[in-house]
Amino acid sequence: MTLDGEALEQLRKRARSGGADKYHAANEAKGKLFARERVALLVDEGSFVEDGLYANALAEGLPADGVVTGTATIDGRQVCLMANDSTVKAGSWGARTVEKIIRIIERAYGAGVPMVYLVDSAGARITDQVDLFPGRRGAGKIFWNQVRASGSIPQVCALFGPSAAGGAYIPAFCDVVAMVDGNASMYLGSDRMVEMVTGEKTTLEAMGGAKVHTAESGVGHFLCKTEADALDVVKTYLSYLPANWTQAPPAAPAVAAPAKVDLAALVPASERQAFDMRRYVKGLLDEGSFFEIQALWAKELTIGFGRLDGQVVGVLGNNSMFKGGVLFVDSADKATRFVQLCDAFNVPLLFLSDVPGFMVGSAVEKQGIIRHGAKMITAISEATVPKICVVVRKAYGAGLYAMAGPGFEPDATIALPTAKIAVMGAEAAVNAVYANKIAAIADADERAAFVAARRAEYEQDIDVVRLASELVVDAIVEPHDLRTELVRRFAAARTKDRHFSRRRHGVTPV
Ligand SMILES: CCC(=O)SCCNC(=O)CCNC(=O)[C@H](O)C(C)(C)COP(=O)(O)OP(=O)(O)OC[C@H]1O[C@@H](n2cnc3c(N)ncnc32)[C@H](O)[C@@H]1OP(=O)(O)O
Numbered sequence: 001m002t003l004d005g006e007a008l009e010q011l012r013k014r015a016r017s018g019g020a021d022k023y024h025a026a027n028e029a030k031g032k033l034f035a036r037e038r039v040a041l042l043v044d045e046g047s048f049v050e051d052g053l054y055a056n057a058l059a060e061g062l063p064a065d066g067v068v069t070g071t072a073t074i075d076g077r078q079v080c081l082m083a084n085d086s087t088v089k090a091g092s093w094g095a096r097t098v099e100k101i102i103r104i105i106e107r108a109y110g111a112g113v114p115m116v117y118l119v120d121s122a123g124a125r126i127t128d129q130v131d132l133f134p135g136r137r138g139a140g141k142i143f144w145n146q147v148r149a150s151g152s153i154p155q156v157c158a159l160f161g162p163s164a165a166g167g168a169y170i171p172a173f174c175d176v177v178a179m180v181d182g183n184a185s186m187y188l189g190s191d192r193m194v195e196m197v198t199g200e201k202t203t204l205e206a207m208g209g210a211k212v213h214t215a216e217s218g219v220g221h222f223l224c225k226t227e228a229d230a231l232d233v234v235k236t237y238l239s240y241l242p243a244n245w246t247q248a249p250p251a252a253p254a255v256a257a258p259a260k261v262d263l264a265a266l267v268p269a270s271e272r273q274a275f276d277m278r279r280y281v282k283g284l285l286d287e288g289s290f291f292e293i294q295a296l297w298a299k300e301l302t303i304g305f306g307r308l309d310g311q312v313v314g315v316l317g318n319n320s321m322f323k324g325g326v327l328f329v330d331s332a333d334k335a336t337r338f339v340q341l342c343d344a345f346n347v348p349l350l351f352l353s354d355v356p357g358f359m360v361g362s363a364v365e366k367q368g369i370i371r372h373g374a375k376m377i378t379a380i381s382e383a384t385v386p387k388i389c390v391v392v393r394k395a396y397g398a399g400l401y402a403m404a405g406p407g408f409e410p411d412a413t414i415a416l417p418t419a420k421i422a423v424m425g426a427e428a429a430v431n432a433v434y435a436n437k438i439a440a441i442a443d444a445d446e447r448a449a450f451v452a453a454r455r456a457e458y459e460q461d462i463d464v465v466r467l468a469s470e471l472v473v474d475a476i477v478e479p480h481d482l483r484t485e486l487v488r489r490f491a492a493a494r495t496k497d498r499h500f501s502r503r504r505h506g507v508t509p510v
Contacts, residue, residue: 015053015063019087027086030183032160033227035068035083035091038118042081042231043072051104055096063088065096066121069104074116074235077243080108083118086161091121093167095131098139105145112244114154116234117170120161139166146173151344154241158230159184159220162204171219175341176293178222178233179210186213186220215296218330223296236291240305240312241345249312249347255286263479267354267393269418271425274324277302277317277352280392284352284483286310293338298330299323303338305347309487314342316403317352317392327358327402332372335402339379348386348490351410355399356425374509376402381409384500386493388412388486391419391473406472411493414485415464415473422462430454 003011018024018034027034033041039048050070056062066088071080082104084091093101108115124132124139132138149155150173157174161183168186171177179186187208194200194207206212213220224230242249261283267275282290285306292304299322306315316335318325327335342349358364358373380387380402388411389395389404400421404410415421423429431438434454441447460466467473477485 023087035085048072081116084121086120092125117157121167123165123167176221178230179220254310274320277319301331318355332376336379343383353395353403354393357397357399384498
């Protein structure tokens, strides 16, 4: 075939226009943008270089084979990207679609630049299955490549529509997923399939919608109102991360902490009174820099990126506003993944502890709280980035270990003057040791006096000065000095040795 300029322009136009008008109109009615509009909104103007525009150009009705792939810059930094075109066979993957996706991930991995996935797809194109599904470069190779790239380059997903069956694993293998409320969904079997297999009547939204995944399953990380919001999340996420695991996160000009926040006043003296750790974090970090992740899921643990004097840090803080800040199965998983993410991309870790410990009881035992807790403690142990544990109010039981306590090679354990570190809280400890004696005291006043005396003894044992004198904590720091102390200590830890263990990898308690 010979092509003159006009014929090539026609071919190009056809490939760029996507699928049938009715599918463009249907998307528009749902407030969805065309895949190419999403790319244009995300990347620096004029920076996109496309690959595979003519994929399946000889077939009828499969422009670009339903996926846009290429390289671009975001805020001047190089990325690779793919964007499903849901106007072409619902964004399903044909053989060329799969090959294009595999190639762009391989390219991102090879170049050491982030990979961005703009997902809106029906998963495997069932009618093409022999070509796309089982082979060496079939759809499985997409996931293999994602797993290989995980922790080597940032991988971030914005989900705008369905992400069906195999398609659901693309977001799942990403570091974070932003989901557009009302349109985005992830599920292994469609509602029709679920009814056929199990008899359950459900909908994509009820089973795998954005609210479900960002608040209940934890597979999604950000609930976004609009597509533009989801694209902003992608940009913001990348702004905290290096291009790949060999580089340091990008520094920014230092910004002071918010002047009006009095950290000491934020923490109530009584352990029974809750406070919002998110306010504490925002008061401590550079003003406006806190970027919370999974804000709606496992809220008893607050996580996110921020900056201290312009340098990126990953923050984990127990939030007593939710479930008393106790660690549960989900919060342990939330911590595990975030610690691994930060460690992979050289983001120092700041632990702000106000933790009563892990939850106890038959419900959580049946959910495997022990192995989830062990997983979290494994991640904390294996993390070799600079890590600092600040005991803001308390660190009890295995909660101390899970929040990078002294045994977990932190670069420092810092206690605020009112901090308590103990195997458990005073009330529980007195009850554990003296239950028989307490029960044997008939007189109520005498019993109360006995309990108060034992409690006072116990409190003396865990006094913060005693802990500092025993070298359990490295410093006692007043709240108004905490930020400066952290800036200096993180700077000092930047060049630390990051070797952990002589082995291929551990056997994680999953
Ligand atoms: C690795 C294993 C796998 O991934 S197996 C993949 C299994 N996938 C599925 O079961 C999803 C099936 N599709 C759906 O549920 C819907 O199409 C979803 C994704 C919800 C989108 O709905 P909606 O926007 O209304 O589109 P639609 O159903 O009208 O479809 C538009 C055109 O696309 C086609 N299509 C859709 N999905 C596939 C698919 N997986 N394989 C092949 N073709 C697919 C439809 O047939 C329809 O085509 P046409 O335009 O009528 O010719």
